[in-house]
Amino acid sequence: QNMSKVTTELDFFGLDKNQTNNAPKPKFKKTLDRRRSFREMQGAISKIDPEIIKSLLASGANRSESSTRSPSVPSTPKEDHPQIPSSPVHVPLSRPSMELVSGTVPMTIFYNGTVSVFQVSPNKAEGILKVAMQTTPEKDKSVEKDLSVIPPTTLRSKLFGKNLEGDLPIARRKSLQRFLEKRKERLVSTCPYFPTSA
């Protein structure tokens, strides 16, 4: 496997589609904004081969405003791009210091246990989803036909809930619940008053 050097960075603390101005916001509010937009991001998720997305995006770029193409979009083959793996694309994302292209949203794609984030226009996102529907293997009928009308959280739980890791997020949830239970018990026993902060 020659993919060890190419990594995907998850957009944990960065890109916010509503970031219209650069005025520094209070840290906590930024967290809330990001959480909201993160949830909206998840409105366009599908398990499709990023190679298809790349070709879609490439065809889109050729057509119109290619000068405003976001730097985080995987480049077309004619560009000087270091080895493009044949299976799931790992795209190094630019740091959040880059200017966001207005009118685009981050689109997260999960494929074969990998995660990639692309910057696409909402139209492009829809187009990609339509292609996903067509290329989805027959047996995967469980994916909803009309993804665009499904509220983000439902879609997310449908896709995330199923195997990113082999059908066992249940184990994690149980462990987490037990951990928090134990913690509550410990807190109550050592400090009967509700803790205000760290």
Add this chain to the structure above:
Amino acid sequence: MTVGSDDNLQNKLSDLVETPNSSNFSWNYAIFWQVSRSKSGDLVLCWGDGSCREPKDGERSEMMRMLSMGREEETHQTLRKRVLQKLHALFGGLDDEEDSCALVLDRVTDTEMFLLASMYFSFPRGQGGPGKCFHSAQPVWLSDLVNSGSDYCVRSFLAKSAGIQTVVLVPTDIGVVELGSTSCLPHSDESLSSISLSFSSPPPPPPPPVRLPVVVANHNDDNSSSKIFGKDLHSSSGFHHQHQQHRQFREKLTVRKMDDNRVPKRL
């Protein structure tokens, strides 16, 4: 394939962590990585269950204690909580879930951060510490994590910040047990054996002797064993018995030679 019931697994892990043996030793954390299959059919190790405890007084060096104090600081704590929330959201958690909110409360210790973050990891075949261990079917015993050049896993840095100095990985047929201690522990075959035994899938029960007509309860068969729900009460394939054996072996952590209790005795 499971290690008995979920509660059984949790009990075993908690036991390793919460119950000191005769030498007053217990592990600081115990994780069971469960083998599973991804959608594409590949083998993958993912979170089965885990348990941890805070280091007791004297378990960590003075330096480690001081270093950890820096991570108690407000901004670092906020960062940890944010990371955990993101992980939770990314892997299917909903914002209004109690779990997500509860993570924001109180502080997250180094040990807790290590365990909580570990829950989101999975290891494809041959990848990462647990993945390689499972693939090779060989146990791994690292006694000096701080000074070791390479990382046993991508999570190593989290383990180190929790003061972990010894990491043990034990492969079984259904997963990998990962144990950690703040003490530098010398390699112990005995420990490896008992752990492996405890977390392996039970051997298949011996085939019932063929007879006609159907056996009535309390009827003495040639084995003189009483049955309940078709299973021998005294069969060494019972989890209870395995658990007992495990405790006995743990008592002998430091010294004695293990007698051959591994072979299930037929009654």
